[in-house]
Amino acid sequence: MKARDVLLNPIIGDNPVTRQVLGICSALAITNSLRNALVMGLALTAVLVTANVTISLLRRHLPASVRLLVQMTIIASAVIVADEFLRAYAPEISRTLSVFVGLIVTNCIVLGRTESFALRYNPALAALDGLGNGLGYSLVLVIVAVIRELLGSGSLLGVSLLPLVADGGWFQPIALLLLPPSAFFVIAGLIWLVRSRRPEQVEQPEVREITLTRMERR
Amino acid sequence: MRFATAQPPQWPSPSGVPGMMRIVILALLPAILVSAWFYGPGVFFNIIVAVIAALGTEAIALRLRQKPVAATLGDGSALVAALLFAFSLPPLCPWWVTASGTVFAIGLVKHAYGGLGYNLFNPAMAGYVLVLVSFPDLMTGWPAPDIGDIDYQRPGFGATLQYCLTGRFPDALTLDAIARATTLDRVREGLGAMRTMDEIRMNPVFGDFGGAGWEWINNFVAMGGGALLLLGIIRWHIPAGVLGGLLGMASFVWLLDPEISPSPGFHLFSGGAMLGAFFIATDPVSSPTTARGRLIYGAGIGILTYVIRTWGSYADGIAFAVLLMNMTVPLIERWTRPRIYGRSA
Numbered sequence: 399m400k401a402r403d404v405l406l407n408p409i410i411g412d413n414p415v416t417r418q419v420l421g422i423c424s425a426l427a428i429t430n431s432l433r434n435a436l437v438m439g440l441a442l443t444a445v446l447v448t449a450n451v452t453i454s455l456l457r458r459h460l461p462a463s464v465r466l467l468v469q470m471t472i473i474a475s476a477v478i479v480a481d482e483f484l485r486a487y488a489p490e491i492s493r494t495l496s497v498f499v500g501l502i503v504t505n506c507i508v509l510g511r512t513e514s515f516a517l518r519y520n521p522a523l524a525a526l527d528g529l530g531n532g533l534g535y536s537l538v539l540v541i542v543a544v545i546r547e548l549l550g551s552g553s554l555l556g557v558s559l560l561p562l563v564a565d566g567g568w569f570q571p572i573a574l575l576l577l578p579p580s581a582f583f584v585i586a587g588l589i590w591l592v593r594s595r596r597p598e599q600v601e602q603p604e605v606r607e608i609t610l611t612r613m614e615r616r
Numbered sequence: 617m618r619f620a621t622a623q624p625p626q627w628p629s630p631s632g633v634p635g636m637m638r639i640v641i642l643a644l645l646p647a648i649l650v651s652a653w654f655y656g657p658g659v660f661f662n663i664i665v666a667v668i669a670a671l672g673t674e675a676i677a678l679r680l681r682q683k684p685v686a687a688t689l690g691d692g693s694a695l696v697a698a699l700l701f702a703f704s705l706p707p708l709c710p711w712w713v714t715a716s717g718t719v720f721a722i723g724l725v726k727h728a729y730g731g732l733g734y735n736l737f738n739p740a741m742a743g744y745v746l747v748l749v750s751f752p753d754l755m756t757g758w759p760a761p762d763i764g765d766i767d768y769q770r771p772g773f774g775a776t777l778q779y780c781l782t783g784r785f786p787d788a789l790t791l792d793a794i795a796r797a798t799t800l801d802r803v804r805e806g807l808g809a810m811r812t813m814d815e816i817r818m819n820p821v822f823g824d825f826g827g828a829g830w831e832w833i834n835n836f837v838a839m840g841g842g843a844l845l846l847l848g849i850i851r852w853h854i855p856a857g858v859l860g861g862l863l864g865m866a867s868f869v870w871l872l873d874p875e876i877s878p879s880p881g882f883h884l885f886s887g888g889a890m891l892g893a894f895f896i897a898t899d900p901v902s903s904p905t906t907a908r909g910r911l912i913y914g915a916g917i918g919i920l921t922y923v924i925r926t927w928g929s930y931a932d933g934i935a936f937a938v939l940l941m942n943m944t945v946p947l948i949e950r951w952t953r954p955r956i957y958g959r960s961a
Contacts, residue, residue, distance in 0.1 A: 563783075570751060570754070570783075572750045572751070573749065573750050573751065573752060574746065574749045574750035575750075577749070
């Protein structure tokens with residue numbers, strides 16, 4: 399396993415959001431502004447690297463029967479630290495992100511990586527894996543947030559780029575994009591784009607289409 | 617012995633999709649003319665924009681999907697979706713609102729799911745919901761209907777055209793000065809302000825049943841729907857389900873307390889009730905195939921429409937109700953699957 403692959407694969411090839419369709423809940427909830435997406439991406443990356451490294455260090459001492467319990471405890475501790483850090487140094491952002499920082503605990507990406515990667519590989523690789531997956535997640539979040547904030551409120555990072563009709567400009571903001579469900583459309587579009595570029599990512603259909611022969615059709 | 621044959625596949629239609637769509641368009645035409653009579657030329661502008669956008673999107677989508685363009689473009693299905701979508705829009709509506717809804721309806725809701733015959737959702741209603749949720753301020757462009765002694769400012773041909781093309785009225789005219797609350801809006805706000813139905817209905821915009829103009833449009837839509845029934849384009853189950861569901865809910869609540877609930881007649885002849893029952897819910901692609909399934913599907917739309925109108929946050933609920941029930945169609949189909957002859961359940 400090459401270190402470079404571990405770091406770069408999760409960014410597009412095996413992206414946790416567009417390929418594995420994990421972490422969708424937070425991607426819907428906080429991507430209405432770019433600032434929230436950046437902070438959330440950073441928080442998740444920090445938690446993921448910490449948890450991955452810690453669990454990788456413990457991997458030879460963990461009995462299989464309690465491993466989930468231990469992993470969850472470690473992840474929860476890392477999340478609490480991240481949450482407290484945000485509350486102390488960025489109280490405003492912490493308020494807008496509200497429960498979603500705390501909910502990193504339940505983000506499938508974190509437990510998925512510790513369970514499938516950190517338990518098997520050494521801490522250095524685990525750190526790279528955490529970093530790569532965190533960046534892959536952040537990348538998707540940032541793309542979705544740029545689209546939603548720009549078209550939903552005509553601004554980026556709070557700086558007005560498209561003058562709104564309400565302020566005498568020309569741009570009519572698309573209110574739908576401020577609602578969480580709109581992220582479904584944007585993420586689906588993103589997955590569509592990635593998979594049409596990389597057809598090897600397309601999953602096989604679960605139900606096979608039956609083609610009738612001419613005789614059977616009669 | 618009685619052999620119950622179910623739906624169309626056993627009964628080939630001589631005219632095919634193009635013939636069917638042509639009849640649907642003809643059946644809708646009187647209602648469109650009546651709507652334009654009451655609400656002015658904006659109705660036609662919406663239709664022109666929607667039709668151009670729909671045919672353009674359809675052609676581009678077919679090209680991208682490497683399908684024959686001319687044959688599918690000529691079958692009229694995009695035309696019907698565009699007409700139904702444009703008909704549900706407010707008569708004063710900037711062109712890009714109409715166009716973006718149409719592009720979404722045809723490009724994503726229809727073609728991304730596999731084109732005609734494969735779409736899960738009704739394209740016209742999905743497009744309508746998109747623009748309704750995205751541009752709530754611009755979806756209020758209903759002028760007062762041109763009927764009776766309702767005395768309000770109405771924009772002329774030029775002003776309507778200019779608004780459609782630029783989103784602005786000439787002179788000092790604004791949308792707020794022209795747009796009036798629809799009757800459904802009035803009932804919502806009136807009841808919210810603890811007034812009784814009798815007080816709310818004092819306003820001249822109310823007619824015998826629904827809104828003064830709207831009840832006539834609904835009448836003509838219902839007549840068009842009747843024509844479709846007689847010609848065998850649609851079957852009675854879905855309209856009966858929708859109207860029955862709406863009527864049942866409305867009557868029940870109305871009988872409990874007629875002071876503060878709109879009458880069942882008001883519900884049937886307001887907003888998009890008739891259009892939904894006869895033209896939209898009956899879309900053969902996004903509705904169930906068995907008779908029982910269609911009754912359930914229709915009743916679901918009727919009940920949900922009442923629920924959204926009464927307790928939801930939007931004035932009319934037809935579009936949302938249709939989309940919600942579209943989602944349940946695979947389940948309904950599974951539930952109402954006919955027993956295969958010679959086998960138990």
